[in-house]
Amino acid sequence: MWKADDRRFIFVTGKGGVGKTTVAAALARALAGRGKRVLISMCNAKERISAMFACAPVGPEIVQVAERIWAVNVIPELAFQEYGRMVLKVPGLYRVVFQNKYVKSFLPAVPGLSDWAMLGKAWYHTTERTEDGRHRFDVVLFDAPATGHGLDMLRVPKVIVDVVPPGVLRRDAETAWRMFKNPKETGVVVVTLPEELPVTETLELVEAIRGELEMPLGMLAVNGVLPALFSDSERNALRTIGITATSKNLADDAVFAAARRAVQEELQVANLARVLAGTSMPHVVLPYLFEDAATPRAIEALSTHF
Ligand SMILES: Nc1ncnc2c1ncn2[C@@H]1O[C@H](COP(=O)(O)OP(=O)(O)OP(=O)(O)O)[C@@H](O)[C@H]1O
Numbered sequence: 001m002w003k004a005d006d007r008r009f010i011f012v013t014g015k016g017g018v019g020k021t022t023v024a025a026a027l028a029r030a031l032a033g034r035g036k037r038v039l040i041s042m043c044n045a046k047e048r049i050s051a052m053f054a055c056a057p058v059g060p061e062i063v064q065v066a067e068r069i070w071a072v073n074v075i076p077e078l079a080f081q082e083y084g085r086m087v088l089k090v091p092g093l094y095r096v097v098f099q100n101k102y103v104k105s106f107l108p109a110v111p112g113l114s115d116w117a118m119l120g121k122a123w124y125h126t127t128e129r130t131e132d133g134r135h136r137f138d139v140v141l142f143d144a145p146a147t148g149h150g151l152d153m154l155r156v157p158k159v160i161v162d163v164v165p166p167g168v169l170r171r172d173a174e175t176a177w178r179m180f181k182n183p184k185e186t187g188v189v190v191v192t193l194p195e196e197l198p199v200t201e202t203l204e205l206v207e208a209i210r211g212e213l214e215m216p217l218g219m220l221a222v223n224g225v226l227p228a229l230f231s232d233s234e235r236n237a238l239r240t241i242g243i244t245a246t247s248k249n250l251a252d253d254a255v256f257a258a259a260r261r262a263v264q265e266e267l268q269v270a271n272l273a274r275v276l277a278g279t280s281m282p283h284v285v286l287p288y289l290f291e292d293a294a295t296p297r298a299i300e301a302l303s304t305h306f
């Protein structure tokens with residue numbers, strides 16, 4: 001079984017709204033519980049981490065949100081400036097290098113540069129060390145934007161390596177790209193739902209990560225899976241009942257509701273089977289929570305699956 005614990009960098013990716021940030025928070029909680037110091041790096045995201053950890057809103061500065069968990073919500077323009085300053089150390093140098101006429105002339109032309117600012121900053125935090133020589137963070141969890149864009153995000157270091165002239169920026173992108181391709185250091189966690197469209201997109205995403213990008217897949221997190229309520233015989237009985245029928249009778253309504261739920265469960269089982277067969281990677285199944293999932297309690301419950 002693949003384990004997130006020994007990785008330095010984890011991409012959490014998937015289609016919009018499938019639960020990437022929730023999974024990043026739950027995984028962070030699990031890793032922190034096992035002694036790791038974790039940074040969650042979000043990309044200009046709608047801020048929900050504060051609800052998940054019951055802390056103050058998380059902005060573009062790194063803040064501690066729980067024991068051994070830190071978070072940051074990266075804004076591309078600020079990240080680029082900060083990244084420039086971090087890499088070059090001397091504040092004045094940032095101006096010289098990044099606001100230099102020549103550099104300025106090619107920067108906007110570099111595809112994905114603002115993506116790289118966010119990813120590069122997250123990567124940079126894997127290289128930081130504390131005064132006693134330890135890594136500042138054992139693991140950086142990168143909460144990537146939704147798939148189409150998320151895939152662009154994964155492509156970015158390679159693009160920088162290919163198109164940017166030699167220099168600080170390219171040297172970093174090369175180092176980061178080496179880390180991102182190394183299965184000992186990096187893993188991609190793909191989040192999906194047991195539904196038709198998310199599954200289809202996930203199969204494409206996994207194919208691209210494996211084929212085109214040759215990046216190390218970590219695990220598949222199938223989120224929002226309904227717990228099975230019925231036995232096979234109950235399910236068979238419910239199958240004989242139409243799901244569109246209506247009645248004025250409360251008891252019948254309850255049975256129709258059960259029949260609908262049975263159908264939904266069956267669809268989920270089929271989609272789960274399809275995504276597991278199509279990706280053949282280690283996986284976790286996360287339950288659908290019949291409560292607000294953006295609470296410390298829910299994140300704690302989901303973390304037990306990692
Ligand atoms: N297992 C679950 N059970 C119930 N609700 C969930 C579960 N996982 C996530 N949710 C809820 O689904 C919504 C989307 O989750 P989340 O914000 O983590 O998705 P996302 O993939 O990060 O979205 P985006 O693409 O917008 O960043 C949230 O309201 C979240 O609380």
Ligand SMILES: [Mg+2]
Binds near residue numbers: 020021022045143
């Ligand atoms: Mg999110």
